[in-house]
């Protein structure tokens with residue numbers, strides 16, 4: 171029924187919007203569609219004052235020269251809103267804390283018992299969502315709730331706990347039981363997310379909606395750099411297995427993103443009455459109590475089963491102190507432009523210390539607090555001088571520069587990993603990875619080439635002992651391997667929820683190539699700890715480094731000592747997170763140079779002289795005297811503190827197997 175014919179007294183027609191990784195008001199296709207409902211179609215239960223504060227993320231001012239992107243937006247704007255066709259009068263945006271991915275016992279009322287199993291990972295048994303991301307999610311959901319409420323049109327956000335299908339079933343039943351005066355659910359919408367669980371949720375939701383004769387629609391979440399409608403292939407099986415091939419098919423990248431969708435200034439109100447959260451759960455009413463509900467179960471064992479969990483070192487700051495939410499994402503983007511960090515990005519992106527060596531936009535992208543194309547258009551505004559953000563920064567108004575280009579390059583990696591997840595489906599989580607999926611059904615000799623791993627629960631048949639593997643794993647997770655770069659990265663991750671891309675590559679390579687342990691355990695630990703965890707990007711990157719994904723140079727191995735020398739040439743990063751090594755005196759006789767031998771001791775403490783170990787209280791420490799591996803690696807004398815390139819003798823140990831004396835756990 172066309173909504174224009176509704177009188178204000180017609181029974182409410184409710185649209186349920188199930189939010190997932192699309193926690194934003196701006197550039198959101200579903201909110202955008204709803205905002206296009208003509209005002210008279212909205213059944214008013216509240217008086218709607220004028221819209222308050224300006225939209226949170228500004229709509230991009232159209233490019234100066236008309237492009238295909240601006241034209242495509244205009245075409246869409248001329249088609250009727252999908253919500254209009256459904257005659258939607260009320261909107262119920264619903265965020266479900268999914269019981270299989272985030273522990274929900276903190277929402278239990280009184281002595282209630284959860285009907286769901288604990289949200290733990292399959293191989294390692296870790297909490298699937300750790301404290302850093304739990305907090306970030308709470309902040310992001312709350313931020314969206316506040317933004318919707320601030321619209322002043324009666325819009326809001328409802329939070330529930332459970333499995334998405336259960337929550338939806340309950341809501342639909344509640345409205346059905348109360349009859350049409352209370353409201354009729356006319357549609358259930360959500361955005362598509364890659365991942366087997368996410369797809370299953372989508373199927374469940376579709377089934378429930380359709381079984382009740384309600385329209386179901388899975389929208390494209392337009393948060394990616396290149397919109398799915400603009401991909402250079404129609405079948406996902408045609409996605410190239412090599413990133414570079416994919417990228418080249420889309421260059422120049424800065425011509426690819428579509429325009430952003432305008433930010434709603436008015437949305438339909440919430441239904442007058444809302445289905446309650448079914449028992450035994452209850453929904454908190456403040457951000458603090460929401461965070462507490464999410465964090466309490468996890469905090470019951472803050473050690474995460476580690477015998478010696480890392481503790482926060484004095485005077486070290488997190489590289490990711492950011493709070494969640496669309497407004498924080500926008501502030502971060504503005505800061506990156508005005509500080510010049512976008513312009514210098516290419517030179518700094520391999521850094522490891524501080525907040526601005528890289529964008530730290532990944533968590534916002536993961537939860538959809540910001541879209542890649544919003545970032546792109548903000549960069550365009552900076553490059554063309556069309557905005558005021560960054561007007562004093564280097565590169566402003568001077569076109570695309572090396573930094574802004576590199577950001578686009580990386581954003582496309584994100585898209586690519588997501589498309590790989592779509593192409594390879596469940597093998598994203600399989601021990602043999604995408605490579606196994608390719609090999610399957612093909613030449614069987616290839617199967618024999620698949621990697622052999624050490625497992626936590628059984629021997630691989632090569633004489634490895636799972637009990638010893640578990641012990642080694644605990645040291646790896648705790649950041650006590652004896653390899654400085656790995657230990658710093660693992661401690662940083664545990665304490666802050668973030669670690670740089672460079673550190674992630676080294677850590678993943680260390681677990682998989684040096685220790686030979688089941689890479690899925692590493693991916694699961696990252697899933698627990700990372701604030702920016704994203705299924706496709708995490709598991710896809712782990713596969714890539716583990717040599718079971720789509721790295722064309724299969725089997726590349728990072729030497730963490732050489733990498734530390736290249737990317738942490740003064741040992742600053744290692745010593746920030748491994749404070750036990752701060753006392754190592756790196757001064758050389760020659761002023762302005764650092765003592766390379768001692769630096770090697772920062773990168774592998776077993777190399778320190780006995781007297782120095784004694785002095786620093788390091789003697790007898792397991793990770794110092796019995797590192798998990800020893801990597802023979804030396805540098806020539808006379809290297810300056812700036813650590814700049816040059817023809818240095820980096821010794822051996824930069825590729826597979828070389829420089830490795832074999833694995834020694836506990837001596």
Ligand SMILES: Cc1cc2nc3c(=O)[nH]c(=O)nc-3n(C[C@H](O)[C@H](O)[C@H](O)COP(=O)(O)OP(=O)(O)OC[C@H]3O[C@@H](n4cnc5c(N)ncnc54)[C@H](O)[C@@H]3O)c2cc1C
Pocket residue numbers: 519528529530531532533535536577580581582583584585587669670671672674675678696700702703704705707708709711712715
């Ligand atoms: C083992 C491993 C696990 C990873 N797990 C995740 C994860 O769960 N979630 C996640 O978002 N990223 C993951 N990454 C990719 C990358 O490390 C992070 O995106 C990046 O470090 C986030 O910091 P940033 O936003 O400051 O990145 P920047 O350097 O500022 O990059 C800008 C953006 O580009 C994208 N990007 C950068 N590098 C990559 C990459 N290698 N792959 C895909 N996208 C990239 C991200 O969206 C990032 O926000 C992983 C990488 C490795 C090696």
